Amino acid sequence: MADKPHVLIVGAGAIGSFYGAILKRAGCRVSVVLRSEYDAVHANGFSISSPLGDLSYRPDHVYRDGDTPEQTADYVICCVKVLPTVDRAALLEPWVGEGTRIVLIENGINIEPAVADAFPNNPLISCLAFIAVSRMEPGVIEHKAFGQLTFGAWPQGISDDCRALETLLVEGGIKVQLAEQVVAERWRKSLWNTPFNPLSVLAGGADTVTMLDTPGGEALVRAMMAEVKAVAAADGHPLPDDAIDKNIAGTRKMSAYKNSMALDYLAGRPMEIEAILGNVVAMAQRLEVSVPRLETMQVTLAMRERLKADAPA
Amino acid sequence: MADKPHVLIVGAGAIGSFYGAILKRAGCRVSVVLRSEYDAVHANGFSISSPLGDLSYRPDHVYRDGDTPEQTADYVICCVKVLPTVDRAALLEPWVGEGTRIVLIENGINIEPAVADAFPNNPLISCLAFIAVSRMEPGVIEHKAFGQLTFGAWPQGISDDCRALETLLVEGGIKVQLAEQVVAERWRKSLWNTPFNPLSVLAGGADTVTMLDTPGGEALVRAMMAEVKAVAAADGHPLPDDAIDKNIAGTRKMSAYKNSMALDYLAGRPMEIEAILGNVVAMAQRLEVSVPRLETMQVTLAMRERLKADAPA
Incomplete structure (x- = not known):
């Protein structure tokens, strides 16, 4: 990619909007898909206080869940809560194109297969966030401490995609630990x-x-x-x-x-x-x-x- | 005992007042010790509806927890909830004299030692109630079904005291099962x-x-x-x-x-x-x-x- 990559955050709550801010600082185009908080973020962007400084930003595009995208993204970052009632693959589907890297920043064990099975040809990066961050009101986030991401390719290995993402995140100002065995x-x-x-x-x-x-x-x-x-x-x-x-x-x-x-x-x-x-x-x-x-x-x-x-x- | 025995119920909630009614029907003198519901029962006695008929009665004596008794009882029946915060032996102590049989109608495992240790010379009868009974308001009890008592001497055996209590309870109208091994x-x-x-x-x-x-x-x-x-x-x-x-x-x-x-x-x-x-x-x-x-x-x-x-x- 000559240009800075296009990142799309699906489920931009506290964690998603924070990492969006980091990638924005690294020069990425950062768009978000929102459901209930669309109006607030569309109007005002994200207001994010942080020990790293003021991380507030306006996403390049604010999509409503269900919108048709202008283009698919280079990175689709999924920060949706992992619940039996939520079909994450369906939420990601409109935004994933050929070559899109799918990045999961989510908690839990064995949460990758539901996404990996739906997109067998897309690289999947599995991340663990070590962060204290809270959503205060729609679009208003307080980052309190930490922020490190630990990640690797799923099911294992450290791919070139992982290293490229690492570079962006470090440029954006957080610590990264790459894991050969993310599981x-x-x-x-x-x-x-x-x-x-x-x-x-x-x-x-x-x-x-x-x-x-x-x-x-x-x-x-x-x-x-x-x-x-x-x-x-x-x-x-x-x-x-x-x-x-x-x-x-x-x-x-x-x-x-x-x-x-x-x-x-x-x-x-x-x-x-x-x-x-x-x-x-x-x-x-x-x-x-x-x-x-x-x-x-x-x-x-x-x-x-x-x-x-x-x-x- | 030539006369009908004097029974004292400690903790006369739904279960205690029900078995008091049964023993009253068998001709016993039945007194009760109450805490929060003293006023209501002192004024109006117990109102007990039951498939067995109207079991309402006025206790021979309504004591307030902390009163000095006129006399100790032949049977002290303990229906107090078994809680770590409640010293049942202390609650029973004023009413237990030489020869008083202590009768526990209470749930649980290994609930007898706290009482047995405090009164090593008194016979102890351990009972299990199979009954559906509810307290509707102070002094007002609804007996819905069942009522059988299963009991035996603790730690084991069927004593003459057990048989005497059985006779009274059956006279009063409930079923009794004596247990050689109540534990x-x-x-x-x-x-x-x-x-x-x-x-x-x-x-x-x-x-x-x-x-x-x-x-x-x-x-x-x-x-x-x-x-x-x-x-x-x-x-x-x-x-x-x-x-x-x-x-x-x-x-x-x-x-x-x-x-x-x-x-x-x-x-x-x-x-x-x-x-x-x-x-x-x-x-x-x-x-x-x-x-x-x-x-x-x-x-x-x-x-x-x-x-x-x-x-x-």
Whole structure:
């Protein structure tokens, strides 16, 4: 590409609009596809405060979900929540052309196949965001800390596409870590998220300190982490022996922290239960790994969702 | 006793006042000790509708918790909720004299020692109530169905005291089943209560149909029942091989049912988590039986309680 590439962000919430800003700073053309926040962003662009400076920008094009695009993009970045009710492949389809690289910045385990199967000829880059960023109101984002992206080609390897994206992101001002085995990186993050996120929901929106300081709490979290670790190993991605100790110690060092699923729960928003927990349990069942604690959480949360769905509106 | 015995009910809620009515019909003197509902019952007695007829009665004496009794009782019947915050032995102490039989009509596993240890010289009768009864307002009770009491001397045997109490209860109009091994009967009831009650709370107040019909729900309940069964066996009270199948089949035959802990949860009342679940998990740990699913529920519920306790009022 002689010209700077054209980037399209699908699902430009807090995370998507932040990375859009980074790529904008790197000189890319950055367009976005929005649903409920179209009007605000179309009128005013994004207002983004950040330790990196003022990252506010006006996208080159603001599309409404369902619009016909003027052209397909060089990079389509998918930041949509991974929910059983959302067909991400269908959301991406209008914007993906020949040669478009699809970039997933999303949480969870085994979230790539639904997209990869729909676009078998497009390169797929799978990313994990380590970032503290919040949407304050439509189009208004507060970036608080961090921002590193860890990524690699899916299912593995570091492609030229990865290196090109790395160059842009570093130019834009964030740290990047390329991963030969991005699935291993997902397992590494899952070791924390898969126990803590659903547990915080079942515990009524509890923070990390409440969970760890309840009698039996740390032991339960450790036992759940050991279940995740066993599934990761069976999936071909063994985690280091001291991974659990380090995760617990790291969490103890933080002040009381409410994870994103706890916040979604408390705000009544949909939760990424399948991506974070359900897919791990499904893989455990396929690989015949015993995960009684994770199963207990998964089924109990499914009961809650069913109860909610059955409730009169 | 030439005269009809003097019965004192401690904790005369729906269940306590119902069995008081039965013993009143058998000609006993029935007094009650009340806390918050003293005024209503002192003024108007109990109004109890029932398939057995109108069971309304005025207790011979209505004591306020903390009163000095005129005399100790022949039977002190304890129907107090089993909660870590409630010292049942202290509540019973003023009313128990030499020879007073202590009768527990309460749910849970291993709930007798706290009382037995405080009154080592008094006979202790341990009862399980199979009854559908609700308190509608202070002193107003609706008995809907059943009413059978299963009981025996604790820790085991069928004493003359048991037979004497049986005679009174049958005279009063209910069915009684004497149990040589009352602890085994508690395990039998625990097989249902220990999985279903806490699970319904974690599932947000779900009923039996919601729980069993959620994908993976029946399998989870069965796995939890198997954990209870293993602890019962290690405690010397093996349950029949087909106990789980029968419990599931029986539950499937019922219409959607919200258990007492689910109702307590939805109403914001204290829940008997320790009696129903915590004591089973503690016993499993002592007997080195693996109960990962029950532990997950117990610790998660403890986290909820801690979160609630920490919350600003």
